[in-house]
Amino acid sequence: MNAAAPEGGQRRLRAGVIGLGWAGQQHVAAYAADPAVDLVALSAMEEHLLERFGTEHDVPGRYRDWTQMIAEAELDVVSIATPTFLHEPMAIHALGAGVHVLTEKPMAQTGEAAARMVAAAQQAGRVLDVSFNHRQRGDVTALKDVVDSGVLGKLYYAKTGWIRRQGIPGLGTWFTKAESSGGGALMDIGIHMLDMALHLLGEPAVTAASASTHAEFGPLGRGGSGFGVSQVEEGAPFEVEDLATAFLRLDGGGTLLLESSWAQWIPHDLCYVTLYGADGGATIEWGGDPAHPHQEITVWTEVAGMPAELQPVVGEDGHHAAAVASFLQHVASGDAAAHDGSLALRRARVLDACYASAKAGTEVSVAH
Ligand SMILES: NC(=O)c1ccc[n+]([C@@H]2O[C@H](COP(=O)([O-])OP(=O)(O)OC[C@H]3O[C@@H](n4cnc5c(N)ncnc54)[C@H](O)[C@@H]3O)[C@@H](O)[C@H]2O)c1
Known part of the structure; x- marks a missing residue:
């Protein structure tokens, strides 16, 4: 870490x-736009990307070797x-090395690996955050405000999913090899929805998972997308799932349904989180026909004894810039112990239980 560590920012x-x-x-874009940060070094295998982003943002350090x-x-x-x-x-x-x-x-391929990362953060006294940028969407933050206002009452059931028509990232890259990715659609995009749903539900512990995984497209070379294809290896196997479903039991008796797919016979891609409470329900949904994409947020409840449908006003999307800003705030807080990766570790353990359940064909407890 830089010898002259920041004092009070x-x-x-x-x-x-x-x-x-x-x-x-x-x-890179988030750091380069932040006046409190000097983006001083980049590392990648691609010389042309080091050159391009190094030049674009005037970054002096460009390394093929990240160590x-x-x-x-x-x-x-x-x-x-x-x-x-x-x-x-x-x-x-x-x-x-003392670097936040x-x-x-996903944090890592397994909960075990994620736990070793958390232990390293705790030992070093440094912040370890995971980029869950989708929870920084304007509709997610608006829905979180709705939940926190108490208008939905006790939440006891939720459904979430990210389903794609044809969106396997880079058939034949690290994405579709089990050892490198740890899993397919669930690990890649299901994790975002799991994160958003648990965040909106107020972080209940997931106690058990009953899941199934399927691979009906990838092994046949179908369902690929143009995305993530820079490092395709000819003949590389498809070893992960292209669709996963999970029934998750939550501490306190609630349940969460999760579905994620890289490829599926559906009209168009869709993402959603729907919450059901004792006093109201709410949903956010985005995606749809690419020619007419939609983004919806709706709350159903009662106002003055009458059924009411509300459309909260949604602010700007934060995405990666907000995830990076939140990380930098955690660093500035000086409270590394509160940001040691434990939250992401809990998500990794849920995914472990889902894969174990899919393999065993039975419900599996989530390790804590
Ligand atoms: N949060 C999101 O919305 C989001 C979106 C896409 C990907 N991701 C995640 O980001 C990660 C990367 O995904 P991607 O799509 O950008 O992958 P990618 O394959 O397109 O890029 C990987 C980069 O890592 C570099 N790299 C690989 N080995 C390296 C090494 N030994 N030293 C230095 N650099 C090395 C490559 O050179 C390349 O620049 C994955 O974990 C993926 O799940 C997150």
């Missing part, structure tokens, strides 16, 4: 980004936006 933080695919580029970057660049904070199997070794190494870490989702 006086000095600009020195930031680095590892990985310059779509995700890494969002982190060299950590050793030389005197970073305060680093974002890790590399294939999922690299999150654990990169985060543990950076934390050990924001890693991309």
